[in-house]
Amino acid sequence: MHDVGKIGIPDSILMKSGRLDAHEWELIKTHTLCGERIIAAQSFLPLSGPIQPIVEAVRHHHERYDGSGYPDEMKGNEIPLFARIILIADCYAAMTETRAYHQGKSHEETMTIMNAESGIYSDPELFEAFSKMIENCPLRHRQAATLKEPLHPC
Numbered sequence: 001m002h003d004v005g006k007i008g009i010p011d012s013i014l015m016k017s018g019r020l021d022a023h024e025w026e027l028i029k030t031h032t033l034c035g036e037r038i039i040a041a042q043s044f045l046p047l048s049g050p051i052q053p054i055v056e057a058v059r060h061h062h063e064r065y066d067g068s069g070y071p072d073e074m075k076g077n078e079i080p081l082f083a084r085i086i087l088i089a090d091c092y093a094a095m096t097e098t099r100a101y102h103q104g105k106s107h108e109e110t111m112t113i114m115n116a117e118s119g120i121y122s123d124p125e126l127f128e129a130f131s132k133m134i135e136n137c138p139l140r141h142r143q144a145a146t147l148k149e150p151l152h153p154c
Helices: 004-007 023-027 031-040 051-060 081-096 107-117 124-135
Strands: none
Touching: 004 031, 023 031, 031 051, 051 081, 081 107, 081 124, 107 124
């Protein structure tokens, strides 16, 4: 649900195999605002109470812990908790999955990169909790050779 705003981004940009130019990158960054509007506009959901943290998480899931993210350059604990959690899961998925613009990395390589960037991109305490959880995930320890689909970790 955090990337629902990508529905407003042209497929030619979402599926581009090369680097995005400056204009394309600015368009990609609008998906958080578009997603916020989509979630907030659902008339069957109250705008206060339980839906508000979801709306905030969709808007802020690309904020970086050091303040260099988007759309509002929030940092540290200014970033809503759910957005900080989504950022970690989204980074892991983005790095381990093969996409049009890159080959997926191994779990070990991904975790090394994410550990090095903890405190820059992600909340270091949440990343530590994620690391412990994913290392102990029973699905990671099954033999991938017996599976027809790539193994998603938990």
